[in-house]
Amino acid sequence: MNEITHPHDRLFKALMLHPETAGAFLLERLPPEVGRMLAPEPPQFVEGTLIEERLQPYYSDRLFQVKTITGKALFVYVLLEHKSYPDRKVGLQLFRGMAAFIEQKIREDENWRKLPAILPMLLYHGEQEWLFPNDFMALLDADEALRPWLLNFCFPVVDLGPIPNRQLSQHARLRAGLMALKYGTRDPQAQMEALEEITGALEEAPELLISVLLYLLTTFAKLDENRVRAVVRRIKPEEEQTMMSQFAQEILAKNMPQFAQEILAKNKPEWVAMGRQEGRQEGRQEGRQEGRQEGRREEAASMLLKLMHRKFGSIPDWMREKVQSASLELLETWSDNFVFANSVDEVFAS
Secondary structure (H helix, E strand, O other), X not given: OOOOOOHHHHHHHHHHOOHHHHHHHHHHHOOHHHHOOEOOOOOEEEOOOOOOHHHOOOEEEEEEEEEEOOOOEEEEEEEEEOOOOOOOOHHHHHHHHHHHHHHHHHHHOOOOOOOOOEEEEEEEOOOOOXXXXXXXXXXXXXXXXXXXXXXXXXXXXXXXXXXXXXXXXXXXHHHHHHHHHHHOOOOHHHHHHHHHHHHHHHHHOXXXXXXXXXXXXXXXXXXXXXXXXXXXXXXXXXXXHHHHHHHHHHHHHOOOOHHHHHHHHOOOOHHHHHHHHHHHHHHHHHHOOHHHHHHHHHHHHHHHHHHHHHHHOOOOHHHHHHHHOOOHHHHHHHHHHHOOOOOHHHHOOO
């Protein structure tokens, strides 16, 4: 999975990789009665993902093992929903992840006596408020009398939207990361209004500067080079040139659309200008090869659809067909329009 194609996944995993940060998140956001049961040791990250590959553009997950005060193991399965709108079927994704982990444990120990205890929780950062029930039973079409006999589980939902920014966490690093995630799915105006507060949070957690800025560059539609430089100068002025070069290299290396490259290549430092010139020459060579040209067109269409889905939500079939059948030149025009578009109609404007 391309790290910049799925920036929510990248930042979420970077945040939760640190035991101290993950521990703060669990203690602050698990139900109080669960938090009181946890031993003081930091959580241990369990490698791997339990999400099906086809669903990874929409979800990220992290699995942690913690100890209770009685010495028993508890696994906490945290799912991050990437979509900007709530998915009432998310309980099914949690069920699939937990079932996959249990199956894995059974394969590892055929003589098992008891199954591992898994507690699921959802981290949601979409623009619309989460209003769906937080239990699996809500997905079942069953008579009321049958419910006590059917499978069910509840899951805490951490909806970042209604939480005031300063109350996202008492842990500086976690607060800065959650604030970035919170606004990564908002409209461009709300994003830019929040930039000052995100910068202030980063002053308390400067070690997260690169991860957060890379995230903002791929989710904040109106973020430009001058604003990025201002953030870096405020937090790590001595590293401005190094960081700007790093941001540009990462973005250009990931084959982002033209408009994303312009963010950091605007002043065209020599190495960027050379790279862009080489890219144009290579593009002309590829243009003479019909198969490669079609591949570039398909990649541009796929990228635009993903960006539109993150910004505007569900994409109707007619719009998907329109993008997938468009020429490469037209796709580049629509990608440029996307930067400042506040609606789907503005993306397709001439």
